[in-house]
Structures are given as C-alpha cells and as structure tokens.
Amino acid sequence: MKDTKSQKVAEDQMPVSFPGVTATQAITQNRAFAVGAGVVGNVLEWFDYGIYGTLAAVISSVFFPSKDPITSLLLTFVVFGVGFVMRPLGAVVFGYIADKHGRKIALSWTIILMAGSTFIMGLTPPYASIGIAAPIILALCRMLQGLSTGGEWGGSTTFLVEYAPENRRGLYGSFQQMSNIGGVMLGSLLGVILTYNLSHEALYSWGWRIPFICGVSLGLVGWYMRRQLEDTPVYKAVKLSNQVVANPIKTAFKGHLAVMVKMMAFITLPGVAYYILFIFMGTYINKILKLPLNRALLSNFFCFILVLIAIPIMGHISDKIGRKPVLLTCFFGFAICTYPLFIFIRDGNFAKLILAQLVLGLFMAMYSGPGPAFSAEIFPTNIRVSALSLGYNTGVALTGGMAPFIATYLIKITNNAAALILYHSCGDRVSDCNLYVAGNV
Numbered sequence: 001m002k003d004t005k006s007q008k009v010a011e012d013q014m015p016v017s018f019p020g021v022t023a024t025q026a027i028t029q030n031r032a033f034a035v036g037a038g039v040v041g042n043v044l045e046w047f048d049y050g051i052y053g054t055l056a057a058v059i060s061s062v063f064f065p066s067k068d069p070i071t072s073l074l075l076t077f078v079v080f081g082v083g084f085v086m087r088p089l090g091a092v093v094f095g096y097i098a099d100k101h102g103r104k105i106a107l108s109w110t111i112i113l114m115a116g117s118t119f120i121m122g123l124t125p126p127y128a129s130i131g132i133a134a135p136i137i138l139a140l141c142r143m144l145q146g147l148s149t150g151g152e153w154g155g156s157t158t159f160l161v162e163y164a165p166e167n168r169r170g171l172y173g174s175f176q177q178m179s180n181i182g183g184v185m186l187g188s189l190l191g192v193i194l195t196y197n198l199s200h201e202a203l204y205s206w207g208w209r210i211p212f213i214c215g216v217s218l219g220l221v222g223w224y225m226r227r228q229l230e231d232t233p234v235y236k237a238v239k240l241s242n243q244v245v246a247n248p249i250k251t252a253f254k255g256h257l258a259v260m261v262k263m264m265a266f267i268t269l270p271g272v273a274y275y276i277l278f279i280f281m282g283t284y285i286n287k288i289l290k291l292p293l294n295r296a297l298l299s300n301f302f303c304f305i306l307v308l309i310a311i312p313i314m315g316h317i318s319d320k321i322g323r324k325p326v327l328l329t330c331f332f333g334f335a336i337c338t339y340p341l342f343i344f345i346r347d348g349n350f351a352k353l354i355l356a357q358l359v360l361g362l363f364m365a366m367y368s369g370p371g372p373a374f375s376a377e378i379f380p381t382n383i384r385v386s387a388l389s390l391g392y393n394t395g396v397a398l399t400g401g402m403a404p405f406i407a408t409y410l411i412k413i414t415n416n417a418a419a420l421i422l423y424h425s426c427g428d429r430v431s432d433c434n435l436y437v438a439g440n441v
Helices: 004-012 023-054 056-063 069-085 087-101 103-123 133-163 166-197 200-207 209-227 233-240 248-266 268-288 293-321 323-344 350-368 371-377 381-398 400-414 419-428 431-440
Strands: none
Touching: 023 056, 023 103, 023 133, 023 166, 023 209, 056 069, 056 133, 056 200, 056 268, 069 087, 069 133, 069 381, 087 103, 087 133, 087 248, 087 381, 103 133, 103 209, 133 166, 133 233, 133 371, 133 381, 166 200, 166 209, 166 293, 166 350, 166 371, 200 209, 233 381, 248 268, 248 381, 268 293, 268 323, 268 350, 268 381, 293 323, 293 350, 293 371, 323 350, 323 371, 350 371, 371 381
C-alpha cells in the first residue's frame, strides 16, 4: 500500500520546531522522537513476557505449588496463554480507537494498561498466603496485559511504518520487533542477575517481584513520551481529507477479510517459533535438559544479543532487495533446520545449546526485520491498525500463545524431551502456507 502522496500532504503542514530549523529537519526530529516513543512502549509491553517466561519455574512454585513441578509449570503456562485469549479483543478495542480517533491516544492507553497490570502482579501475595485468590489475580492481570498487547503490536507497527520515509519502512518497522526482543531480553537479563545474586530462598520469597514492580517506571516514561507525540503524517492526511471511516472494524471485515486471514496464516510459524525460542527455551533447558537456571538464561541471552543486532540489518536489507526474499529465506530455514537442531541439543551440551539458539535466532531475525513493514503495507491507512491487529493477534492467539503449554504438556504425557521437537516440527509444516502467503500477498 503506497501512502506517498498522503504522507507528502501531511509533512508539508508540519510546523518548524525551532528558529533556523528547516521543515525537513523538523520532520526528521519528529521521526526520531516517534521511534523513541514507540520503542520505549514496546520494551515495557514485552518486558513482562520476558520476565514471566524467564522466571516461570519460580512463578509456578509461588502461585501453583505442587508435588509435580511439571504440573506447576503447566498451570503457569495456562495463565500465560490466558492473556492471548484477550488479544483479539484488544485488537478490536484499540484498533477501533487508533483508526477512528488517532494512533496517539490508543498507544497512550495500551502502555498504561500494561504498566498497571504488571505492577499488580509484582505485589500479589503467594498462594501460601491467600490461597486460590493468588492465581486468580495473576490470571486477571494476564488478561489485562493481553488486552493491552492486542492493541500495542498493530498500533506501534503502524505508527513506526507510517512515520518512515517510503524507502526505509523495512528499517523503521524493524524497530518494532527489535524493541520486542529488547524487552524480552531485558526481562531475561534481570532474571539472570537475580538468579546469580540471590539465594534460592530470597529469589522465591521476594526477589522475583523486583522486575514486575520496577516495570512501572518504564511505563511512566513511555506514557509521557507518547503523550508528547503528534499522530503520523499519513493518518493526519487521511483525517484532513475526511477518509476516516465510521466503523473501521466493520470496514476491515467487509472489504479486507481475505487479506486478514492470510495475515493469520503468515504469523503461524513465526508465532510458534518466537514463543518457543524466547519464552519457553529457558524453562526447557532448566527443567527438561537439567541445566542450572542461570546457565539456561545465559544461553538465551546470547541468542537475544544476536537477534537484536540482526533485526534492523534484515529490515534494511528488505528495503534494498524487497521483503519477500528475506521472508522466504526465514521460512525455508525454519522448515529445514529446526528438527536437526533440536536433536543436536538433546544431550544438554552448553556450547551446542548456544550454537542452535543462534542459528534459530538468525532465522527469527529474518522474519522480525521485514515482517512489520510487510504486514502494515498490505492494508490501507484508514483501517490499517484494526485489520493488522485482528489478523496478527488472532493468528498468535491460535498458535504462539499456547506454545509453552503445549510443549510442556507433550513432554509430560510422553515423558520424552523429544516431544518438543515434534511440536515445533508441526509448526514448521505450515511453512508451505507461509511461503504461499509471503509469495502472493
């Protein structure tokens, strides 16, 4: 979808910020601030996902005590998955607001909702103190977080891509996924620091709460930055030309349902891969392969570093050679390499774990770089957030959100760590669908 004319119209109306600063320089300043605001908000949104997955073994003991640690993990990941049930609803609510009233107001509310619910999780007493109320509060907080994330992904992706120059949308869009990974990595890093420096008793009694409580500070910074933003030039042009639709959700379903379904298919493999690689892998290495938790988290951290570096590179490459070649390489890579790599790490060798995660992380970066721009460009501006959010979040809710639970359940019922390989390989079998979508949308 080309928004060049609309963007030019709105950019011409953007005021000069300071004496002696040209209109072009003012636009560049606005873009830099917009990227910063989008990144800070995303870091918070995904910080919670990172810390929840990283400390799942601790949370399972605090909120779901059981003689069987795998059963506790299952319940923990069920609560993790509950948040994903709310994501399509969040896509409807915040997609409507963003397309009807502006990207700025929607993104301001998503960050407040996420910060507040994360803070409450950090203050929730354990099961030993208040019984069943503890996991209920945890589940309610996860639902609020899911509602927030349902609006955040599509809203922030749209915001960054619409602020970008036409020939740099891949690079700008990649900052969305880069900040996602950054948030998860920050959560993982705090988990590593806590597990290395606190005793077992301190970590399980109060140490795990620190990241959740501190997350509210990121939320306040992100909220302040987003409140200072102007809406994107492209959206302002749509508003000025009276092209804002009365009901963007209805219009999205009526005129763009087929593309939304393709969007759902497009996210299937990356959705499974993302939550296995970045959320579940640390727990898998610790609980199933029996490596110490701090070494499992350290292995994940190396993977985060590579992906964080590679994502903007892949986004930039997609600006030069097109989105599809990079995406097709990603899907082929996952389909061919995933099974051998999981076989490769079954002996728990630490060096092998790092190597396998780095290879899978590189393939993930090939999606995360061009993926946001590719997804945003296939929808028109006036219903972009609604259609993109619904397609993406419904696909993730159906696949990636329950990935940690399904992987843990398969390992439990088969009593075989190789069951994770079978599940991830099933995700790889949808690569034909992904290749078709990437090649034909």
